[in-house]
Amino acid sequence: MARILGVGVATLDIINDLAGYPPEDSEVRALGQRIARGGNAANSLVVLSQLGHECAWAGTYADEPDSRHVLEDLSRYQVDVNCACCVSPGKVPTSCVTLSRTTGSRTIVHYRDLREFGFSDFAAINLGLFDWIHFEGRNVADLGQMLTLARRTAPATALSLEIEKPRPGIETLFADADVLMFSHAYAASRGWADPAQFLGALGKEITGKAMVCGRGQAGAVALDTAGNQWQSAACVPSTVVDSLGAGDAFNAGVIDGLLQGRTLQEVLTSACRLAGKKCGQIGFDGLGMT
Numbered sequence: 001m002a003r004i005l006g007v008g009v010a011t012l013d014i015i016n017d018l019a020g021y022p023p024e025d026s027e028v029r030a031l032g033q034r035i036a037r038g039g040n041a042a043n044s045l046v047v048l049s050q051l052g053h054e055c056a057w058a059g060t061y062a063d064e065p066d067s068r069h070v071l072e073d074l075s076r077y078q079v080d081v082n083c084a085c086c087v088s089p090g091k092v093p094t095s096c097v098t099l100s101r102t103t104g105s106r107t108i109v110h111y112r113d114l115r116e117f118g119f120s121d122f123a124a125i126n127l128g129l130f131d132w133i134h135f136e137g138r139n140v141a142d143l144g145q146m147l148t149l150a151r152r153t154a155p156a157t158a159l160s161l162e163i164e165k166p167r168p169g170i171e172t173l174f175a176d177a178d179v180l181m182f183s184h185a186y187a188a189s190r191g192w193a194d195p196a197q198f199l200g201a202l203g204k205e206i207t208g209k210a211m212v213c214g215r216g217q218a219g220a221v222a223l224d225t226a227g228n229q230w231q232s233a234a235c236v237p238s239t240v241v242d243s244l245g246a247g248d249a250f251n252a253g254v255i256d257g258l259l260q261g262r263t264l265q266e267v268l269t270s271a272c273r274l275a276g277k278k279c280g281q282i283g284f285d286g287l288g289m290t
Contacts, residue, residue: 001052002131002259003053003054003055003129004132004255005058006048006055007136007146008041008059008134008135009059009136009138010038010041010042010059010070010084011037011093011095012035012094013037013094015034016032016033016096016097016098017030018101020100020102020103021103021105031101034282035069036073037070038095039093040136040164041134042059042079043249044251044252045074045077046074047249047252047274047278047287048255048256049288050077051256051287051288052288053259054080055080056080057079058083059117060084060090060121061081062086062087062090062091063086066094067092084117085117085121090115091111091113092114093112093113094110094112095108095109095110095111096108096111104241104242104243105243106242106243118139119145119149122145123149127153128153130157131158131259132158132255133157133160134159134161134162135160135177136162137161137162137164137165137173140167140169140172151176158178160179160251160255161177161180162181162251163181163182164186165183165185165186175209178209179254180211181212181251181254182198182212183247184214187213196213198213199211199229210224210258211223214247214250214275217234218233219272220232224264228264232271235273236279237276238280242279243278246275249277249284250275253270253271253274254268254271
């Protein structure tokens with residue numbers, strides 16, 4: 001069991017289950033609706049906790065009633081929230097999610113009125129308590145300081161960075177993490193339709209890093225620290241029920257596999273299996289069970 005700190009957001013998700021995605025300016029009836037806790041870092045920690053790790057979340061939450069659902073759900077999965085900061089005024093980040101039963105895809109409209117978790121918040125944490133620190137690639141200016149501090153004060157701790165979206169200056173952070181986790185959307189934003197070619201090109205610019213990039217239903221690709229490339233097919237369930245958080249489950253699988261000392265090929269295969277399992281069910285319960 002490893003001690004893992006996740007730095008990023010936790011959200012309140014309002015999820016509408018529809019037969020198909022509605023056209024603009026239409027009125028449709030939802031097949032179902034639920035409220036859940038979401039957020040990239042929080043989702044990954046929930047999965048990692050179920051895989052047997054001791055997890056803690058570092059982020060901000062609002063001093064208002066809707067945050068209770070987020071905190072109670074994290075606690076239900078034994079994710080420690082003592083590193084998080086309560087902020088006032090502010091509103092819990094809220095995502096309105098549309099799930100299409102026809103395709104299994106999800107569309108998210110996100111609202112945020114809450115400051116980001118900052119460097120001063122991070123500096124108050126005893127980083128030496130953790131074996132692994134996972135960062136969402138957001139709040140770039142402060143995140144650079146966080147990575148530098150973690151490297152200096154906890155040199156034995158592994159650092160991973162998720163790069164989901166293009167953000168100004170985020171490329172300056174790549175050299176400071178041990179493991180880089182890219183989305184296929186980010187690769188596309190850099191002009192690469194093929195994530196394998198993207199990692200190959202990036203590996204020539206930045207050496208000595210493990211890099212992974214999901215490819216959705218095409219699986220995933222990775223580059224090891226020696227520059228060797230590995231690939232895995234996707235594990236697509238017979239019916240795609242809920243793809244929300246599949247990428248976060250994949251990232252959790254990568255972290256878990258690397259902590260267990262598996263080869264990168266084994267890591268990719270198990271992470272794709274975990275993401276596929278997530279797509280075949282609603283929510284995150286039971287993802288630690290094989």
